[in-house]
Amino acid sequence: MQKCLIAADIADAMANASWIRRMFEAGNELRRTRGADKVFDFSLGNPDVPPPAKARDVLHALADDAVRPCGLGYMPNAGLPEFRANLAEHLRSEQAVPNLTAAQLTVTVGAAGALVTFFRTVLERGDEVLVPSPYFVEYGFYCGHFGGILKPVPMKGPEFALDVKALLAAVTDRTRVILLNSPNNPTGAVYTEADLRALAEAVNALNATRERPIFMLSDEPYRVFAFDGATVPPVLSLSPYAAVLGSFSKSLSLAGERIGYIAVNPALEGWETLAAALTMSNRTLGYVNAPILGQKLANALLDERVDLSVYDARRRAMAEVLSAAGLRFSMPRGAFYFFPEVPGGDDVAFCGRLMEQGIIAVPGRGFGMAGYIRLCSAVDIDIIRHSADGFRAACR
Amino acid sequence: MQKCLIAADIADAMANASWIRRMFEAGNELRRTRGADKVFDFSLGNPDVPPPAKARDVLHALADDAVRPCGLGYMPNAGLPEFRANLAEHLRSEQAVPNLTAAQLTVTVGAAGALVTFFRTVLERGDEVLVPSPYFVEYGFYCGHFGGILKPVPMKGPEFALDVKALLAAVTDRTRVILLNSPNNPTGAVYTEADLRALAEAVNALNATRERPIFMLSDEPYRVFAFDGATVPPVLSLSPYAAVLGSFSKSLSLAGERIGYIAVNPALEGWETLAAALTMSNRTLGYVNAPILGQKLANALLDERVDLSVYDARRRAMAEVLSAAGLRFSMPRGAFYFFPEVPGGDDVAFCGRLMEQGIIAVPGRGFGMAGYIRLCSAVDIDIIRHSADGFRAACR
Numbered sequence: 001m002q003k004c005l006i007a008a009d010i011a012d013a014m015a016n017a018s019w020i021r022r023m024f025e026a027g028n029e030l031r032r033t034r035g036a037d038k039v040f041d042f043s044l045g046n047p048d049v050p051p052p053a054k055a056r057d058v059l060h061a062l063a064d065d066a067v068r069p070c071g072l073g074y075m076p077n078a079g080l081p082e083f084r085a086n087l088a089e090h091l092r093s094e095q096a097v098p099n100l101t102a103a104q105l106t107v108t109v110g111a112a113g114a115l116v117t118f119f120r121t122v123l124e125r126g127d128e129v130l131v132p133s134p135y136f137v138e139y140g141f142y143c144g145h146f147g148g149i150l151k152p153v154p155m156k157g158p159e160f161a162l163d164v165k166a167l168l169a170a171v172t173d174r175t176r177v178i179l180l181n182s183p184n185n186p187t188g189a190v191y192t193e194a195d196l197r198a199l200a201e202a203v204n205a206l207n208a209t210r211e212r213p214i215f216m217l218s219d220e221p222y223r224v225f226a227f228d229g230a231t232v233p234p235v236l237s238l239s240p241y242a243a244v245l246g247s248f249s250k251s252l253s254l255a256g257e258r259i260g261y262i263a264v265n266p267a268l269e270g271w272e273t274l275a276a277a278l279t280m281s282n283r284t285l286g287y288v289n290a291p292i293l294g295q296k297l298a299n300a301l302l303d304e305r306v307d308l309s310v311y312d313a314r315r316r317a318m319a320e321v322l323s324a325a326g327l328r329f330s331m332p333r334g335a336f337y338f339f340p341e342v343p344g345g346d347d348v349a350f351c352g353r354l355m356e357q358g359i360i361a362v363p364g365r366g367f368g369m370a371g372y373i374r375l376c377s378a379v380d381i382d383i384i385r386h387s388a389d390g391f392r393a394a395c396r
Numbered sequence: 397m398q399k400c401l402i403a404a405d406i407a408d409a410m411a412n413a414s415w416i417r418r419m420f421e422a423g424n425e426l427r428r429t430r431g432a433d434k435v436f437d438f439s440l441g442n443p444d445v446p447p448p449a450k451a452r453d454v455l456h457a458l459a460d461d462a463v464r465p466c467g468l469g470y471m472p473n474a475g476l477p478e479f480r481a482n483l484a485e486h487l488r489s490e491q492a493v494p495n496l497t498a499a500q501l502t503v504t505v506g507a508a509g510a511l512v513t514f515f516r517t518v519l520e521r522g523d524e525v526l527v528p529s530p531y532f533v534e535y536g537f538y539c540g541h542f543g544g545i546l547k548p549v550p551m552k553g554p555e556f557a558l559d560v561k562a563l564l565a566a567v568t569d570r571t572r573v574i575l576l577n578s579p580n581n582p583t584g585a586v587y588t589e590a591d592l593r594a595l596a597e598a599v600n601a602l603n604a605t606r607e608r609p610i611f612m613l614s615d616e617p618y619r620v621f622a623f624d625g626a627t628v629p630p631v632l633s634l635s636p637y638a639a640v641l642g643s644f645s646k647s648l649s650l651a652g653e654r655i656g657y658i659a660v661n662p663a664l665e666g667w668e669t670l671a672a673a674l675t676m677s678n679r680t681l682g683y684v685n686a687p688i689l690g691q692k693l694a695n696a697l698l699d700e701r702v703d704l705s706v707y708d709a710r711r712r713a714m715a716e717v718l719s720a721a722g723l724r725f726s727m728p729r730g731a732f733y734f735f736p737e738v739p740g741g742d743d744v745a746f747c748g749r750l751m752e753q754g755i756i757a758v759p760g761r762g763f764g765m766a767g768y769i770r771l772c773s774a775v776d777i778d779i780i781r782h783s784a785d786g787f788r789a790a791c792r
Contacts (some may be wrong), residue, residue, distance in 0.1 A: 002666045004608045006517055006673040007542075013680075014673060048465045055468075059459030067452045069444045074651045109505060109654075109683055116682035120541065121402055141680035145516065146403075146541070212400045255470045256688030258505075270398045277402040277410060284409075284537035286512035287505055291687035292652030 009144070018137055019366025020044070023351065027360040034358060040387035041360040042375040045185070045336065049311065049378075051253045052304040055297060062296055072292055077283040079107025079261075079290060083299040090302050091263055094223075095236035095244060104264050104271060106278045107290045110255075111221045113282070114245035114262040115142045118217060119177070121274070121281045123148040127176035130167055134160075134339065134367035134374075136185045136219075148176070152368045159330045160189040160339070164199045171206065177215045178203065182232060183222040186367045186374040187339040188332020190226060193233035200238035213241050220246040221260075222335040224305050227312050230333040240268040248298045251305045257294035311336055311377075317384045318377040325391035336378040339364065343395055345371050350394070357390030405540070414533055415762025416440070419747065423756040430754060436783035437756040438771040441581070441732065445707065445774075447649045448700040451693060458692055468688055473679040475503025475657075475686055479695040486698050487659055490619075491632035491640055500660050500667060502674045503686045506651075507617045509678070510641035510658040511538045514613060515573070516677045517670070519544040523572035526563055530556075530735065530763035530770075532581050532615075544572070548764045555726045556585040556735070560595045567602065573611045574599065578628060579618040582763045582770040583735040584728020586622060589629035596634035609637050616642040617656075618731040620701050623708050626729035636664040644694045647701045653690035707732055707773075713780045714773040721787035732774040735760065739791055741767050746790070753786030 006014075023043040030039045066072050078084060084102035092100045108114040119129070125147025131139055133152035140150045153170045156163035167178060178199070182191040200216060207213040218235035223246060226232050236244045247260035262278060264271050282289070315332065322329055322340055329340035342350035347363035347370050354361050354373075364372030377384065402410075419439040426435050462468050474480060480498035488496045504510040515525070521543025527535055529548035536546045549566045552559035563574060574595070578587040596612060603609040614631035619642060622628050632640040643656035658674060660667050678685070711728065718725055718736055725736035738746035743759035743766050750757050750769075760768030773780065 002669075003603070003606070005664075005666050005670045007520055010517055010673050010677065014669075014676060046466065046470045048469065050463050050465050051468055053463060056459050056463045059462055060456055063452050063455030063459060066455055067446050067449060069446050070442065070649075072447055072451075072650045072652050073444065074442045112682035112684050114682075121406055124403055138680065142682060145681065207399070210399070253466075254468045256468050256685060258684060258687050268401075270401050273398075273410075274401045277406050280410060281406065284534065285541065285681070286508035286510075286538060287683070288508050288654060289652060291654050291690055293689040294687055 019363050023360050023362050026355060030355065030358060030360070039358050039360065040383050040390060042379060043360045043362050045376045045378055047250050047253045047255060047378055049253055049306045052301055052306065054301060054304055058297055058300040062293060075289050075292060077289050078105065078279040080295045080299065083107060083295045086299055086302055087261060095234040097237045097265060099266050100263065104266055104275055106262050106275065106282050107295060108260045108262055108282060109287045109290050110249060110258040110260040111219060111245055111247035112138065112142065113258065113287055114260045115219065116145065117278055117281045117285060118243065118245065118262060119143045119148055120146050120285060121277045122215060123176055126174055128172060128174045129177045129179055130170050130175060131179045132162060134186050134364060134369035136181060137366060139179060155187070155189065160184065160187040162191045162195040162199065164195055164202065167199060168202050171214065175214050176212065177217050179217050179219065180235065181219040183225055183334020185222065185335055186337045188335045188337050190230045190232055190334040196233055196235060196238055200242065203241060204239050207241055216242045218242065218244045220244060221250055224251045224308065225311060225336060226334045227315060228333050232334065236263060236265055240265050252298065252301050253306050254294060254298065257291060259290055259294040259298045314377045314381050314384055317381050318375065321384060321388045321391055324388055325395045327391070327395060336376060338375040338377060339372050341372055347371055347373055353394040354390065357394050359387055359390045359394065415759050419756050419758050422751060426751065426754060426756070435754050435756065436779050436786060438775060439756045439758050441772045441774055443646050443649045443651060443774055445649055445702045448697055448702065450697060450700055454693055454696040458689060471685050471688060473685050474501065474675040476691045476695065479503060479691045482695055482698055483657060491630040493633045493661060495662050496659065500662055500671055502658050502671065502678050503691060504656040504658055504678060505683045505686050506645060506654040506656040507615060507641055507643035508534065508538065509654065509683055510656045511615060512541065513674055513677045513681060514639065514641065514658060515539045515544055516542050516681060517673045518611060519572055522570055524568060524570045525573045525575055526566050526571060527575045528558060530582050530760060530765035532577060533762060535575060551583065551585065556580065556583040558587045558591040558595065560591055560598065563595065564598050567610065571610050572608065573613050575613050575615065576631065577615040579621055579730020581618065581731055582733045584731050584733045586626045586628055586730040592629055592631060592634055596638065599637055600635050603637055612638045614638065614640045616640060617646055620647045620704065621707060621732060622730045623711060624729050628730065632659060632661055636661050648694065648697050649702050650690060650694065653687060655686055655690040655694045710773045710777050710780055713777050714771065717780060717784045717787055720784055721791045723787070723791060732772060734771040734773060735768050737768055743767055743769055749790040750786065753790050755783055755786045755790065
């Protein structure tokens with residue numbers, strides 16, 4: 001008899017491999033049988049646009065610096081003081097919080113590390129995390145480690161707008177966090193300032209009588225990916241109970257080096273306690289500190305970003321392909337995902353039909369919303385263009 | 397009224413700042429008031445010996461490689477395939493497991509990341525983790541995140557040997573992990589092969605009738621720090637239920653870049669499940685993957701290590717200073733810590749007397765054993781030598 005080697009909830013999670021994972025594996029199988037050039041894989045969001053050219057010079061300089069004593073040694077758990085100071089300055093204008101300083105910032109192991117750190121710090125077991133749906137599936141794991149319960153609340157209308165009323169209707173005594181992600185994965189939606197402001201005002205009003213306030217946590221790894229003149233409104237300044245996190249994985253194509261951050265609002269009474277607790281969680285969760293080379297690199301590249309025109313061209317090409325196939329979708333104004341409705345309504349069946357054409361998509365149910373598929377447009381524009389026939393055939 | 401912003405157990409932990417932290421802050425205060433040159437700080441283990449010189453060339457090569465598409469992008473969650481393969485080869489001989497392959501390895505965010513990942517993967521709430529005492533205090537946090545309960549079991553005799561009998565006597569139905577750390581922090585002890593083998597045999601016998609086996613988890617960040625001809629016996633090969641983890645933080649002075657690993661034994665029935673679950677936890681805990689620059693650096697430096705003769709010279713100098721002061725201690729054969737008994741028995745009081753001399757030490761109770769102090773000898777040899785008068789005065 002095989003022994004019980006792993007925790008029961010991990011065993012459950014492994015038995016229910018994510019749809020992203022399943023489609024990724026189906027894609028690998030397809031590449032083997034058909035040849036890689038006949039597969040159009042839109043399943044994963046791995047940014048392939050090179051980091052800014054300046055990264056090369058910065059890394060050369062770091063190479064000489066690394067071999068002195070403590071050149072790659074420990075640092076304060078909250079991050080390199082110089083990076084935190086520069087990042088605070090950067091976020092002051094981005095988030096419209098003019099008195100934000102390094103003291104409110106913790107540098108983290110990517111945005112994922114920031115999310116896990118935040119959940120560990122504020123959640124008690126049984127606390128609820130509200131999230132507009134569809135949503136990034138890993139959120140469930142991130143809060144589940146500490147007994148948090150993810151509660152999806154559908155977004156509104158064909159444009160996937162924030163449904164403030166529905167979110168507020170879902171609030172209970174156990175609600176601890178409202179988790180926002182704009183520009184959104186998987187829909188590409190960018191929430192409006194009016195909706196965010198309405199939500200923040202309602203949260204502030206609710207918190208007036210709550211001993212355990214509701215946090216408004218904004219996950220913003222796609223902030224710079226905004227197109228068609230869209231602006232991504234600041235969230236941190238909207239409420240003392242707002243916290244914002246982000247990463248450089250996409251904006252600088254540094255995903256493998258794992259650099260993110262979380263910032264709390266200096267207007268929160270007791271922010272010092274929250275910030276110190278976040279830094280402690282960042283330490284005790286075993287991150288200890290975000291990687292030193294990545295912090296130095298991001299610090300030197302704070303004003304840089306990858307070539308966004310490449311992403312925009314891909315977005316337009318993908319829109320043309322989907323329109324030509326007759327698929328209904330809301331044009332994404334942010335991030336690099338499309339979330340079209342599927343003909344017939346069965347997302348898994350439609351993914352099967354796409355797969356027959358060599359096209360890999362992820363069923364919407366993998367993001368909490370059946371009847372749609374997610375397509376990542378962060379792939380070579382020729383692959384997008386050459387997938388047009390396949391999409392048309394699958395839609396027939 | 398200030399709201400409740402953080403989880404209750406985090407608030408408790410913050411109210412009880414660790415002794416290491418307190419002494420660190422006392423040291424900063426002392427530097428301010430006396431001047432940095434009159435302070436002898438033995439409180440922290442921050443390796444200050446430079447990384448191997450080859451690190452410079454490796455980083456220069458990485459700089460050119462980084463700016464290609466996906467040069468710093470995502471990778472498999474278990475780590476870079478090439479690094480895993482080379483690391484497996486390295487561990488095959490180190491751990492005497494000739495059939496170890498990359499499949500049994502997960503690359504982690506340092507040894508701390510490996511510990512948290514392992515605990516998340518195998519513990520149910522209420523499970524017990526036995527640890528020889530004194531011990532590294534962070535262990536309590538690492539397992540506590542997931543409801544694990546750390547149970548210290550004193551080591552044996554003045555040399556802090558592994559007390560196999562006492563460990564076995566502490567086993568209950570809820571024991572899930574026996575956590576070993578050799579060379580040891582804070583004692584510098586190196587466990588003998590005979591003791592480790594006796595423990596492994598007992599664990600194997602116990603596991604024959606347990607549905608939920610006890611793991612023997614070996615935390616080995618100090619493995620290469622062995623002196624006076626001491627050898628650090630392999631642990632992974634001693635039991636199918638052994639797992640080993642380590643890091644390059646000390647051996648390559650890369651502590652800030654956070655590269656570690658965990659390996660399971662291919663002799664374990666179901667190791668595939670355990671290895672896959674560890675990789676999944678590494679992903680869902682928000683590490684996602686260990687930092688890419690650090691992995692490439694460690695991969696290129698696998699056969700290198702820092703200049704150990706520097707550490708050995710400091711160890712001998714520290715032993716001379718302590719002997720001259722009349723302190724009783726067991727000469728450490730590994731790591732870079734001393735754990736002397738304090739005259740009079742009150743470790744906190746003795747740290748106060750040392751502080752009057754400008755010397756910062758950490759009370760043994762900070763490691764679960766009052767009546768001793770921990771001194772880190774990973775500091776400049778002149779600081780060690782110049783502390784001699786202070787130690788003598790404090791012991792008078």
